[in-house]
Amino acid sequence: MSALVEIRDLVIAYDGAGAMTLGLDSAELTVARGETLAIVGESGSGKTTIGMSIGRLLPPEARIESGTITVDGVSVVNADAEALRQLRRDHLGFVFQNPMTALDPTMRIERQMVRAIGGKPSRDAIAALLRRAELDDPDRVMRSFPHELSGGMAQRVIIAMAIARSPKLIIADEPTASLDASIREKVMETLGRLREENGASMVILSHDLRLISRHADRVAVMYGGRVVEIGQSATVLERPAHPYTRALIAAAAGNEKPGERLEPILGAPPVLRGPGLKCAYEPRCGIARPECANNRPEARPVAARTVCCHFAEEVAAATSDTEEARTE
Ligand SMILES: Nc1ncnc2c1ncn2[C@@H]1O[C@H](COP(=O)(O)OP(=O)(O)O)[C@@H](O)[C@H]1O
Ligand SMILES: [Mg+2]
Structure with missing residues (x-):
């Protein structure tokens, strides 16, 4: 091929x-x-x-x-x-160096996830995706604004968005x-596993x-x-x-x-x-x-x-x- x-x-x-x-x-x-x-x-x-x-x-x-x-x-x-x-x-799915600049500071994570996934995903579907990126309290993450997350959590959100539509x-x-x-190392492992x-x-x-x-x-x-x-x-x-x-x-x-x-x-x-x-x-x-x-x-x-x-x-x-x- x-x-x-x-x-x-x-x-x-x-x-x-x-x-x-x-x-x-x-x-x-x-x-x-x-x-x-x-x-x-x-x-x-x-x-x-x-x-x-x-x-x-x-x-x-x-x-x-x-x-x-x-x-x-x-x-x-x-x-x-x-x-x-x-x-x-x-x-294509992109993950950038700084998750805080890649996220919209004025919008809760849930809405940004909906945009990334496309269509009308259920709350459960969004939570499942966040869980796959190893965010263990997806409900709290979805309610949060970017500044309420740590850098590592924010990058996991970006990773979840990047793989949302199963990019090649x-x-x-x-x-x-x-x-x-x-x-x-942990974030790299998550990225590698999802790939x-x-x-x-x-x-x-x-x-x-x-x-x-x-x-x-x-x-x-x-x-x-x-x-x-x-x-x-x-x-x-x-x-x-x-x-x-x-x-x-x-x-x-x-x-x-x-x-x-x-x-x-x-x-x-x-x-x-x-x-x-x-x-x-x-x-x-x-x-x-x-x-x-x-x-x-x-x-x-x-x-x-x-x-x-x-x-x-x-x-x-x-x-x-x-x-x-x-x-x-
Ligand atoms: N927006 C830009 N305007 C002018 N020069 C740029 C711009 N972006 C990158 N360059 C130049 O192109 C070269 C390659 O940069 P870049 O691709 O950013 O490298 P890296 O990601 O390896 O640091 C560098 O010489 C850099 O200065
Ligand atoms: Mg560079």
């Missing part, structure tokens, strides 16, 4: 005050049916841009310059207003970033490598508006083939021991003013050579994943050596 989502060669520009910024610079991605794909990368790498492009929910200053996006065989780029409305309503795809943009660290019960696919956008590594079948690593490495989670996270993936993992590992300084990735991510002619990671890369500054690496298969790096074989070999050394 064909992939549920296919993104090819996608270029998206933002027209800001006086300056153009590229949000995506030839991004490529597929989402298989029933899979959970995590998209990781530092802030500004293009995660939100690619996630929102799937529902064409980009802000007005964004322009799709070229490329294709298909969801279940339907072209999102060419869809008319009615087709888009249908796609968003019937096939759930897109969760930093779904636990605004929540207390103590409940992040599975619905047989849906899920795309999780996150900069938290450790959180998503436990919940994703595949991982896509973004840098400079491109997917620079994509493959099975274990393959990419245990034996990275892109130097940026390797640096991200090192930074996350430093984070594991409280009190210890995390190993930062030196330098800052790029702000793209036009299509890249070189490797966007070259200025920060420890193994960069002249080739990297002269030619942009295109996506190619190396060691069971797809990667954009001229020296991916070398990186993959080095990381599998360290793996072996560790397990000896």
